Amino acid sequence: MSPKQPTPSANLFAAAGLEQDAPRPLPERLRPRVLSDVVGQDHILGPDGALTRMLETRTLGSLVFWGPPGTGKTTVARLLADATELQFEQISAVFSGVADLKKVFEAARARREMGRGTLLFVDEVHRFNKAQQDSFLPVMEDGTVVLVGATTENPSFELNAALLSRARVLVFQSLDAAAIEKLFAHAESVVGRALPLDDEARAVLVRMADGDGRAALTLVEEVWRAARTNEIFNAAQLQDILQRRAPIYDKSADGHYNLISALHKSVRGSDPDAALYYLCRMLDAGEDPLFLARRVVRMAVEDIGLADPQALVICNAAKDAYDFLGHPEGELAIAQAVIYIATAPKSNAAYMAYKAAMRTAKEGGSLLPPKHILNSPTKLMKSEGYGDGYQYDHDTPEAFSGQDYFPEALGRQTFYDPPERGFEREIRKRLDYWTRLRNERQS
Template sequence: MSDLFASDAPEKQAAGRPLADRLRPATLGEVVGQEHLTGEEGALSRMIASGSLGSMIFWGPPGTGKTTVARLLAGQTELAFEQISAIFSGVADLKKVFESARLRRTNGRQTLLFVDEIHRFNRAQQDSFLPVMEDGTVILVGATTENPSFELNAALLSRARVLTFQALSEDSILQLLERAETVEGRALPLDEDARAMLLRMADGDGRAALTLGEEVWRAARTGEIFDAVMLQRIVQRRAPVYDKGQDGHYNLISALHKSVRGSDPDAALYYLARMFDAGEDPLYLGRRLVRMAVEDIGLADPQALVIANAAKDAYDYLGSPEGELAFAQACVYLATAPKSNAVYNAFKAATRAAKENGSLLPPKHILNAPTKLMKDEAYGQGYQYDHDQPDAFSGQDYFPEKMGRQQFYDPPDRGFERDLKKRLEYWARLRKERSGSGT
């Protein structure tokens, strides 16, 4: 048994403390399920061995040890530890934390600032970390359950290393429960099937697993052993149909997306219902429906994006379970809408062109000339204001001269894009007729 458990032996110290708190690791080596970070060759172990920490973002599901690891890093590097939550903190709180960190730094001690739910801070609040990160006032460790690429500012991400925490495997959860049994000095009163169900109920969350274990011990009478049915009745929680962080999650969202793309509303509703039934985060489903609207329908039906966003707003307003019907309505609309990935393909092509020709200047006739020098350099000369031209169309070329005209967007002849195709063909004829006039 480790020193962690030995130190928790006195009854007075343990009284009233949740099991998850009593089992909190005292060293990185005791952290379960994150060996790719905390093992001998792990990224965090190597940082500690080097004697130097940089700012980091911990990305992963709840109950995987992000807060615990941050505390351990501070302890093992003799940094002062400050913790705030973006849910409960504002600008005034950040200023106080930064001032305290600056004072410590003048006394020769650096601060590790742990920010839980860092994605909840807005752009301006995230930017406020940049100066204190750059001058070494704080080493920032932010924790988030959301994809940092989407939720955090690029400037913040460029100054921090993203480390991914994984949902705990059933083997890791089992290891935690065995530690708990050692500390409690008694086995969980569960038969084999119930024990396996408890592992699934934890759903990769170590804290949840230990909380469930406590519930079982509280509920069991002397000599009582729970089976799987009784376990569900006692803890009032069902085992997830799939692990939201593993293959089942990705398999079902893939099936939902492809059913919508394949214009099969019945299959799409089935997979949507399965994901709701499994306890999937509704906001995740809402984001995926919006993605389907822009990727697979696009301008073939411009209302698809409007309806997908409206479904998300309706869910926010109604909550569960009433709001789930809004997602179902959006799902059917998307599945029955005309399909087009023309904008999706056009944007990918434009992105490639931007990377290849990113240094080219726009043609001078479409640049403003706020100074005399720029006017002398022919900035803005020859520009034709489209609203003053016949058909409100000048036909000028707007691409960099070295690139020449490009075509990225090629709408199909279906849905609303049939009309867009006609407009583009009409403008192409006019452009050809007026080519060279005013460029």
């Protein structure tokens, strides 16, 4: 695709020198000019980084950049094109369709015939459907384009296997506090002003950025706009001015699944402190408390079961309490349930028994139960032996007949194997006692 020709008005605008004076956001003004200026991605761009090695060997292949917003994916793609003397083309999967892709591919082919390659940067590449992703394969294979796709979603789930097999995935990390501080210092150097913050407020601003470099610089710009001459903000004033930017958290993205997994595994691992931390992370980020309450109920039945039968009761009560109290008091009921199940004895015996029984039920087919436990409401059924020999357990010693209730073709099975923990220790004693009685009476 040939470069878009500027309009006459745009030429006049640039010729008058107004383009340099037009306001530009601070993140754009501070965009790195060379790869070594990118902060927070030393594992990719450091002396032994993956991209550093590629550039040294001049063997740049197609790539997928996976990481949170504001970590430098677009900037690195631009700088890669400069470093490898490739024409940089950028499209977004949000705004582009098949027709746009065809135009880009045709322009890249024409450019290749003239001896110049193309680095095609596709932002939000995971938003393309399967057919659109497949359209990249031929131009990647014949070298028409070097594809660099950027995504905030896990490529394993969102990108076609064929596309992934032709590209290397590089993981961009959230910027740590040191990297955010470097951005602050660079901004102060370029603008020529110190941030009007005391030490505590500066640390709070780092946390507000939440690992997002673009957000960090936007917050810096907001601070400068709000500050009067010689004014220094403390932490409380800073939060009032900025209205505390919410943490980055997309309830349909990886952050959601990572945190709920961390909460569940902390409960399963009997760590109430870690469980509370992840619960509060999700609540603070705006997660639906009823989603969390449902997950807590699941934990009670999946990881505690009959080791503590009260766990399910308490988790259901927490859900009802939230329904009754609402926000914010209702969240405390969910937190209380999380503490309870994190400190409860753990057992997945009921969960495993259910899965084993379901597997056997599916594999066994429509087996008839033994006739002695079938009802016989008609004479025909009685003549067929339905109900013959059934022993009413309440009329037997110990209220236990010891009869076999499995289909004869299947034979006796054991699904539930309670461990010697919590209340299931008592259940284990009962089962062992009934097993002994059954063996005695059947013999």
